[in-house]
Amino acid sequence: MAGTVLRLEEVAGERLLRAVAALLAAKGIASPTEITEQIAMTDNASPAQGARMVARAWVDPPFRALMLSDGTRAAEMLGIPMRGAPPLGVLEDTPGLHHLIVCTLCSCYPRVVLGYPPFWYKSAAYRARAVRDPRGLLAEWGTVLDPGVRIRVVDSTADYRWMVLPLRPAGTAKWNQDRLAALVRETDMIGVTLPRLAGG
Amino acid sequence: MSGSPQLAVGSRVRVRDDWPETRGRVHIRTPHYVRGRTGTVVRCLGDFPNPEELAFARPARLLPLYQVLFEQPQIWRQGCAGDQLLVEIYGSWLEPS
Incomplete structure (x- = not known):
């Protein structure tokens, strides 16, 4: 029955x-x-899409320039369908500047390239602490920034969705794009962690 | 058609110290912690329909949307000098400082 x-x-x-x-x-x-x-x-939305973009940006300077000026077009160039999705902005970490993404008002997240947000991204604790005590929050993730690195917390409050282009880790000079992409986690593209080599 | 005059990248701006939520039902995309605070326009993201009207299915005028940079320790009176907050704010909430 x-x-x-x-x-x-x-x-x-x-x-x-x-x-x-x-x-x-x-x-x-x-x-x-x-x-x-x-x-x-x-169906296709997952952090693997964002990781592909990051890996390509690490090996292809013109693509990196496009990705930083127009994330939506860069995603489309890799075959990621963006029609109807909010515009994508990409923020580049440098040796002196680290980005951390949050949405203090709700849970805005670049789903097309990162998939569904992790549960903690929507929590009141993460949203409140990311803007007020970003260094304390990163410490709890075990993320240690080099001395002198400034933090820029990005509050995703409106029509754009933001992801981080992290720094390419040392020791990956000879890696191809696929191997690099496999290294990049969703948390690296939010900025709560840094890409690192296994065991590193 | 844009509802507010354009603000140039690099302009110092003050977020209006306004609390419409005390006057009735509203939908607001300007976080509490930046109201009344001063920052710097770093990027103009283009024009978008006003979410405060969209949320109630009213005709929404286009507003310029900016990324505004604030010094994080000044806002929270704690933190590390040099750390910053980058927030998207609609032009209707910004006034030259």
Whole structure:
């Protein structure tokens, strides 16, 4: 019986989806193509996309320049569908400046290139402490900045979504792009951690 | 059409010390901790529909959106000199300082 009920609900769900999609098209809100693209965007969204961008930026200076001036276009260049997504901004760490991303008002996050935010990103504790005590927060992550490095906390309060282009770690000079991409974690692109070599 | 005059990169600006949430139902994207504070415009991000109107499905005028840089220790009276906060703020909340 339970199986029958479930099947009926699935059928109803598909009919409802088709009906809503047809209404969205009829009212000119979203075309079937746009809906398909949005589903593809959601399915493909993961930190691996952001890591690909970071690795490419580390080996390809013109791509890096594009990524810093227009993150959306840089993502599109790598085949990441950005239509309908908020504009993407990329902030570059330097030997003297470290970026940390937060959204104090809610949980704005560059989902297209980083996937769903980790649970703690939405917590009141992270949001409050990132802006008030960023050094204490980084210490709890075990992230140690070199002396003299300034922190710039980026509060993602509005229409842009932000990710960090971290510094390429030492000891990776001969690495290819794929190997570099495998090194980059989502936390490195938020700035709570720094990319590091395994065991390093 | 932009609702506010453009602010140049490098301008010193003050965030309005305004608390519309004390006057009724609102949706505000300007964090409490920067209201009344002074910072520097570092980037103009383009024009976006005013979220305070969008949230209530009212016609939303386009507002310029800026990234404004603040000195972090000045805002919290704690922290490390040189650390900064970079916040997106709509032009309607900013006045020349």
